[in-house]
Amino acid sequence: MTALEFDAVDLDLIAESGQCFRWQRIGDGRYAIPLGGGVYEARQLSPTAVIFSGPGDEEAVAGAMRAYFDWGADYASLTALADGDDYLRAALAHARGLRILRQPLWETLCSFIVSQNNNIPRIRGILERLCGGALSPFPGPEAVRALGEAGLRALGTGYRAPYLLAAAERFSEAEARALCGLGYAQARSRLCGYTGVGGKVADCVCLFALGHKSAFPRDVWMKRVLAEQYPEGFPLLDHPQSGVLQQAMFVYARALAKRC
DNA sequence: AGCCAGGACAAGT
DNA sequence: ACTTGTCATGGC
Numbered sequence: 001m002t003a004l005e006f007d008a009v010d011l012d013l014i015a016e017s018g019q020c021f022r023w024q025r026i027g028d029g030r031y032a033i034p035l036g037g038g039v040y041e042a043r044q045l046s047p048t049a050v051i052f053s054g055p056g057d058e059e060a061v062a063g064a065m066r067a068y069f070d071w072g073a074d075y076a077s078l079t080a081l082a083d084g085d086d087y088l089r090a091a092l093a094h095a096r097g098l099r100i101l102r103q104p105l106w107e108t109l110c111s112f113i114v115s116q117n118n119n120i121p122r123i124r125g126i127l128e129r130l131c132g133g134a135l136s137p138f139p140g141p142e143a144v145r146a147l148g149e150a151g152l153r154a155l156g157t158g159y160r161a162p163y164l165l166a167a168a169e170r171f172s173e174a175e176a177r178a179l180c181g182l183g184y185a186q187a188r189s190r191l192c193g194y195t196g197v198g199g200k201v202a203d204c205v206c207l208f209a210l211g212h213k214s215a216f217p218r219d220v221w222m223k224r225v226l227a228e229q230y231p232e233g234f235p236l237l238d239h240p241q242s243g244v245l246q247q248a249m250f251v252y253a254r255a256l257a258k259r260c
Numbered sequence: 261a262g263c264c265a266g267g268a269c270a271a272g273t
Numbered sequence: 274a275c276t277t278g279t280c281a282t283g284g285c
Contacts, residue, residue, distance in 0.1 A: 116267035121284055158281030198268045219266035
């Protein structure tokens with residue numbers, strides 16, 4: 001068991017933020033997180049601290065969770081960007097404790113291919129079936145390839161099955177290294193070369209796996225926010241952390257809609 | 261019972 | 274460079 005202190009962290013908020021689809025709620029403020037072949041457990045200790053356990057010794061767990069939870073990144077100072085912007089200020093206040101997770105590249109790519117024109121509960125179900133269990137490790141490209149298009153369709157992926165197959169055929173360790181070595185624009189462009197991966201999915205991979213916080217995914221929720229709140233354009237679109245702002249607004253917009 | 265969903269793509273203006 | 278139709282599927 002090891003505790004990590006953050007400027008702010010909110011497991012419930014992160015779990016519902018639409019960036020990760022395989023967290024399992026196992027109790028009040030407690031989650032099981034399948035990651036890298038093992039399963040970690042996270043428990044909310046306070047608004048600024050989480051207790052972790054997982055495979056390996058304390059140092060290994062702490063290291064893995066620091067990386068995964070973007071430990072040390074400063075999210076609080078983003079509040080200053082919202083001066084004179086009531087919507088962004090409210091979104092950031094609502095999203096206090098949100099973190100941009102640094103998730104495995106292949107899993108993130110597959111997850112957001114599955115996500116297209118799909119809803120979050122259903123994405124969860126498909127990915128769970130793809131993994132063969134709620135806490136089972138995510139299958140590698142060769143395992144996905146072995147399923148074939150028919151096998152993938154049987155999981156409920158629908159027309160996305162050939163997209164997953166194409167990704168499985170292109171992805172490799174060398175490809176992963178190449179993607180990790182690129183800047184945001186280059187990585188995005190390379191990802192868009194995958195059939196079935198467009199700008200939105202590529203941005204999600206850049207933001208949630210590659211750590212490019214200037215990536216700004218535009219899903220239907222964000223398009224609505226931009227149209228309704230920023231008809232003249234979102235002024236911070238080119239900010240190096242615009243992706244974090246995007247994620248705060250995404251979570252906030254969905255929370256507002258649910259409240260009606 | 262429809263409407264909708266963290267879209268991509270091809271075909272038409 | 275923009276709009277539109279189409280693509281599976283099931284949660285709500």
